[in-house]
Amino acid sequence: MKRTVIDLQGLQLALRDFTALLGKDRVFTAEEDKDAYSDHFAGANQAAEHRPSAAIAPDTVEEVREIVRIANRHGTPLWPISRGKNFGYGGSAPVLAGSVVLDLSRMKKIEIDERNGTVVVEPGVSFFDLYDFIQAKGLPLILSVPGNSWGSVAGNALDRGVGYTPYGDHASRICGLEVVLPDGDLVRTGMGAIGSGPTWNLYKPGYGPSWDTMFCQSNFGIVTKLGLWLMAEPESVLGLNIDVDKPEDLGWLIDTLAPLRRNGILQQSPSIGNWLRAAATLTTREQWAKPGEKLGSSAIAAIRQKFGIGWWAVALRFYGPLEITEATMRVVERAFEGKPVQKLGRTRWVKGDPPEGSPVTGVPLTYPLANANWFGGRGGHLGFSPVLPVDGDAALKLFKRNYELHDQYGLDYHPSFAIGERSMNNVNQLLFDRDNPAFVANADKLLRQLVKEAAAQGYAEYRAHISYMDLIADTFDFNDHALRRLNQKVKDALDPRGVIAPGKSGIWPANRREHKA
Template identity: 60%
Template sequence: MADIPLPPGFTAQKMDEARRALESVLGASKVFFEDLDRRSYLDKFAVNDALHHPAGAVACESVEEVQAVVRVANQYRLPLFPISRGKNLGYGGTAPVLAGSVVLDLSRMKRIEFDAELGTVIVEPGVSFYDLYDYVQANNLPYWLSTPGNSWGSVMGNALDRGVGYTPYGEHTKNICGLEVVLPDGDLVRTGMGAFTNAPTWQAYPFGFGPGWDQMFVQSNFGIVTKMGMWMMPEPESLMGMDVEFDRPEDLKVMVDTIAPLRRERVLTQSPSIGNWLRAAAVLTRRTDWTDKPGAITDDVIDAIRRRFDIGWWGVSLRLYGREEVNKAAYKILETAMGNAGPLSIRPTSWVKGQPMEYSGWTGTPITFPMQNVNWYGGRGGHIGFSPIIEQDGDKALAQFRRTYARYQEYGMDYQGSFAFGERHLTNVNAMIFNKDDPAMMARIDPFFRTLVADAKQHGYGEYRTHLDYMDLVADTYDFNNGAMRRLNEKVKNALDPNGIIAPGKSGIWGAYGRPGGEEAGA
């Protein structure tokens, strides 16, 4: 077993003992330590394939099995890296932050409990958006999902990493209501009203009595979530909206300044996303269909792409959900506002319950076709995302775009960017698409990413989530009072997880293991 990656303080013999202890509580059929197993849990979109190799994996099917694994992990101080389904592609997928960790694969936990009267659901980690959609359809439930661009992923995992979707319920983290969590010592806790035995209101009221803990387990390594309550959107009576195209890069300013007030007033209750021309081109074609020239794609090729797909430099899809009469009134406001912004085109769309439905993210249908963009360059495609949070201000958005676009050109990369609206913020999602079989391109990705982080930091902007490689880098940018947030996270980590067994390094929180090459925890 000498070839197995080992975490700090482990020998091959100790890892073998830990593996046999895991087999004793789970059975050998749920413990995976062969070479093929380890390769199966690597990050498929890794920038550096040499990093984040697991020692092995275990697959649990119940909360009791998770508790048993946690007890073994404490006995050996074995680091575990929980995953729901491992489909968080572009952020690390199935791989652990700390090499030598054992992946705790929860994808076999797939139970669904639905309250059709309240419109709430309890899901386990392995429930994908496809699974939940099929459940809703099979039971003829009058509710819609909010789905992300990669619906292979876990409903729970997406919400716990602050993923987003297309409908008014698209800020998934906000719709969490009640968690069941295995703590690092093996104790089982339910948050909110779940702390009250047999409470029928566990998924109705998110706070309970005393501190509210749900968000503490979002993007953290303080416990292993085994159940999550979530609010579902009632099926609307109607859906109205428009797809709007704008001609010039600088039109981003007027788009943001027009849409932002409508979002804040909740005329728009969805979270629309302004995206550039590559979102269409990278899904439907390959780069070689357009050019064989190296470096960032040129304006004449961009013009050809736009003519082919009849799109603007920027586009945005705006949707209204709910009662038909309310939507009609809101649509008039939307139509006037967007018309005054000087668009290249406006394409209206509408649907009323009983009519044939388009199956798209706007209607809560699971989708995966946006993942086709990784084929843009050919070869073994992949991507990572750089996504700082900025103000809902047109001038600030345009300045952020210009800085970022200039860096894409400097590093010879094709720009795929978007600006997604929350109620008060924009998430500037920049996809770095790459070809893993192009060594010269791959050598540029890391310095490119680090430059974007430094640029954003200079203007006070930080990422809201990031790839495994950059969790420490991004955590370091949150530096108020000499890193007070990091110290707080470490205090909580060390109190709850003194052996440091749960996902060391997740979100830059190391705990007992200490950051490799850095200061020890608590220093």
């Protein structure tokens, strides 16, 4: 796919104007700066494909607006990031090499409405920042955090990230955005369009068309403030930790959980993970097999025995008044009666107990990132996450085929299935050693094959790594890619010079678009 190259003369003029606006200390052009904003999980031969030309770091919304005006004046593409911690999907790096990374991590304002349980955050606010803010003020609110919580609250929600509490569908909790449009104009969505008033972050639709979801995974503007609903601290959190013994137990496990989730008995989106999800953060592969050697059933059995884990495991949690959570847990336990459960453990936290201290109660953490070191060397991973119906047979079929493909390409299979009300995400982490070119090439081939075979079954991803955004967009092919044409029309109307994140989610502006016969 051909792209027009970056206009180097325009870039130099833009950097001159960015420096005049921000000062030299907030314009980064050294090679080590470019390294810092590149994809940290890219293979040795892949990093250049998405290497930025520079990065800039504004402090205020007004600076963002002026930056966009400068970019338009010189035709310089910008790649906005919140904190750039979305490792496995490209980190800080742009789709289009040579873009200027617009780093919003210095914008860290937090405004909380304790009574209504809402917060407005700027893009630089991390989950740790917001957690510390809530703890310091002693507010009776809890977060929903992703597995690796060092990223941006706003960025994660805009990329449709997920967590472990009943508020785990982060994008669905967005209520009210402030957005800098590609021409530098500033808009507030929903009730924020009134200009002032108490309902901006309380009522999602606003008046007329509702625009919040338009800015999720898009390149139609730069979000500078995001309203989010927070969960009230519950009186109790009770739980069941369930392990099962065999790979094929995945089918009945999903079918048992599906009606509980669909009918609202389970309010969180439980995530079923295999033995490697636990093992990859606690150990490394070299302890169990020689380099290049297949990790056979005996090694898997040894790993499971050492850590006391099933082939699959899922953590269920129940939130609310104690009499309700105790009754809910009894209902769920009855659903598992007579099922071949390997192990069932109970957890209990009641307000007044010492902090439970994990993501299920909104505590951010980063240790799951250790799974990137599974193969040794400088580790990395890619994400492949198709959306499936909540159906045990469908999941088992996809699991078996994907297991075969991982084995074929020499990667260990690291899947999980996160169950929503009507769908589930099959999140796969392709772990590899990024200093091994053959390994990196195999991970790339495997991901492309996974995408191809999933699409043949009518499944597509819900998010994508920067190197595969066009590939994923191609799978949405109804009526000769009508959705892509719609996205392009909106892009060209809002951003005729194509300066905001060209290529994001497979959406290219007219001046960089592939022309097909």
